[in-house]
Amino acid sequence: MKTRKKIKESYLNYFSPVIGAAGVFSILTLIIDYENYRSSYGFIVIINALILLFIIIAYIMRPHISRKIRELILIITGLLISLDFYMTYLVIENKKIDPGTYLSNLIIMIISIFLIISIVSIIRIGRMNTRLERTNRITGLGNISWISEHVNTSIQEGVDSGILLLIDIKNFRIINSIFGREYGNTLIQIVSDFLSTVIDENHSLAHIGGIEFCLWIKNEDKNKIETKLKNMKLYFKKGIYKDGKNVNLFIHSAGVIYPDHGLDFNQLFSRANMAMEKTQIKEYNTHVFYNPEIEKELTSENILSYEIQQSMEKGEFYICYQEKYDMEGTKVLGLEALARCHSSILGSLSPDIFIPIIHKMNLTIPFTDMIIEYVLADMNKIDRQYDSNVQVSINIPPLYFQSSVFLDFIRKILDITGVNPKRLIFEITEDIFIDGYESFIKILNELQILGIKISLDDFGTGYSSFSYIQNLPINELKIDKSFIDHICDDEKSFILVKAICDIAHANNYIVVAEGVEHEDQLRLLKKTSCDLIQGFIYSKPARIKGNDNDGPQ
Numbered sequence: 001m002k003t004r005k006k007i008k009e010s011y012l013n014y015f016s017p018v019i020g021a022a023g024v025f026s027i028l029t030l031i032i033d034y035e036n037y038r039s040s041y042g043f044i045v046i047i048n049a050l051i052l053l054f055i056i057i058a059y060i061m062r063p064h065i066s067r068k069i070r071e072l073i074l075i076i077t078g079l080l081i082s083l084d085f086y087m088t089y090l091v092i093e094n095k096k097i098d099p100g101t102y103l104s105n106l107i108i109m110i111i112s113i114f115l116i117i118s119i120v121s122i123i124r125i126g127r128m129n130t131r132l133e134r135t136n137r138i139t140g141l142g143n144i145s146w147i148s149e150h151v152n153t154s155i156q157e158g159v160d161s162g163i164l165l166l167i168d169i170k171n172f173r174i175i176n177s178i179f180g181r182e183y184g185n186t187l188i189q190i191v192s193d194f195l196s197t198v199i200d201e202n203h204s205l206a207h208i209g210g211i212e213f214c215l216w217i218k219n220e221d222k223n224k225i226e227t228k229l230k231n232m233k234l235y236f237k238k239g240i241y242k243d244g245k246n247v248n249l250f251i252h253s254a255g256v257i258y259p260d261h262g263l264d265f266n267q268l269f270s271r272a273n274m275a276m277e278k279t280q281i282k283e284y285n286t287h288v289f290y291n292p293e294i295e296k297e298l299t300s301e302n303i304l305s306y307e308i309q310q311s312m313e314k315g316e317f318y319i320c321y322q323e324k325y326d327m328e329g330t331k332v333l334g335l336e337a338l339a340r341c342h343s344s345i346l347g348s349l350s351p352d353i354f355i356p357i358i359h360k361m362n363l364t365i366p367f368t369d370m371i372i373e374y375v376l377a378d379m380n381k382i383d384r385q386y387d388s389n390v391q392v393s394i395n396i397p398p399l400y401f402q403s404s405v406f407l408d409f410i411r412k413i414l415d416i417t418g419v420n421p422k423r424l425i426f427e428i429t430e431d432i433f434i435d436g437y438e439s440f441i442k443i444l445n446e447l448q449i450l451g452i453k454i455s456l457d458d459f460g461t462g463y464s465s466f467s468y469i470q471n472l473p474i475n476e477l478k479i480d481k482s483f484i485d486h487i488c489d490d491e492k493s494f495i496l497v498k499a500i501c502d503i504a505h506a507n508n509y510i511v512v513a514e515g516v517e518h519e520d521q522l523r524l525l526k527k528t529s530c531d532l533i534q535g536f537i538y539s540k541p542a543r544i545k546g547n548d549n550d551g552p553q
Helices: 002-032 034-040 042-060 067-093 099-134 144-156 172-179 181-198 222-238 265-279 292-314 351-360 364-377 379-385 398-402 406-417 437-450 491-506 519-525
Strands: 162-169 203-209 212-218 240-242 245-247 251-258 287-289 317-325 332-343 347-349 391-395 424-428 453-459 476-479 510-514 532-534
Touching: 144 162, 144 203, 144 212, 144 265, 162 222, 162 265, 172 181, 181 203, 181 212, 181 222, 222 251, 222 287, 251 265, 265 287, 265 292, 292 332, 292 351, 292 364, 317 364, 332 351, 332 364, 332 532, 347 351, 351 364, 364 379, 364 391, 364 398, 364 406, 391 453, 398 406, 406 437, 437 453, 476 491, 491 510
Parallel strands: 251 287, 332 391, 391 424, 424 453, 453 476, 476 510, 510 532
Antiparallel strands: 162 212, 162 251, 203 212, 240 245, 317 332, 317 532, 332 347
């Protein structure tokens, strides 16, 4: 179907100038040798008049008629020109027209064809390049150049107020990695189509690259915009059903207000990006409007970044361990290693503060190396406090798997310390699959061969689906605290947790409930097939006995 459409477009683009040039030839012949034509073959006059009429209709009326009608007109015109040539040949044969005159007109026709095709091609290529420079090839929406010009034009024309929004699909890369680029492009188009349906005539939507859209809204109340964003995010969170898959999309958005936050597109866009930075450290489905405090925070973040780097060099990070119990709370079956920091300058720093900054500073790999070394160095103390069968979980960030020497480092540190790899569990999140599903599956299999177990952490917070995790080489599944928080007051949450446990066991996964804090939660979890409990109800993170110099008590 697409091929036929391209052939038709090619016909219109290149054959129509040829017919136009041939039409010029016919018209010139009619004008120059009008008397000979009229006296000899009045029929030719009618043919040339019809050719002239159809050319006028095809070109002058082009914007107002459909492509099929243009095709029909051009075909009829082509047939008439062929008939005209044949009639002219008969006239020449009967010596009614001077062959020299006909030859000169033929040369004019050839030159006309060349010039018209060249001019039309140059114009069309120019228009195509301009269109490509200003539109996104996947969605056909305007790109950042287009929206920039559009916003600045609105401001120059005296718009009273405006809101510039950035909209980002947080979990798109995971989906793209799992289901493929073509499926991802289809989802982008679906999102684009939906956004196009909710915008009003005073809205302008652009696809500014990758998974990010930009919306310019003129003269509209901020509260009304926030309501629209809330409804939009709820729509995507419910899921988009495509090709037998129901995909949940998690949206981040950030906004700035004209003229409060900027007087042109560059100022507005820069501050919208600052606001978008704030959404990266919050939960899914968040929106942030810019305020001057954000710039101050980003400035103070630079200072914080320096001190965190100094803390890494000074050895001011240490490990706390949270115990994982059996359902009755009588036996410790595992530990989770949790990084903590006590800066000599800034005091105690929460992981919510130092983890995002370490990531931004591209220190994730050396930081994770350091944490793994700390944990393996603690194994003898762990054996003394518990027993030699307790497994220890270590959180491994997605970026760490991208290190070319990752596996070599793990093998080397295990060899140096002599720690049994079967004592270790690497906790991963589904973000790991953002930059290459197949390559990470291969790495996980290599770790399994070494004897290290794999746990899928924060299950339920991202693109969580048994349709893909059942194919992952994992041993353990951790139900996120956000599920556990609602099992007492929401029956659907409890039913879902119960189903997760049952399906996980069907795939031979151990199930851990995270963030269990209350007796009512524990009571309900005992009605499921959950295996382990982790949370304040049984224990809080604490240092291993003997690590007295690692930080504050």
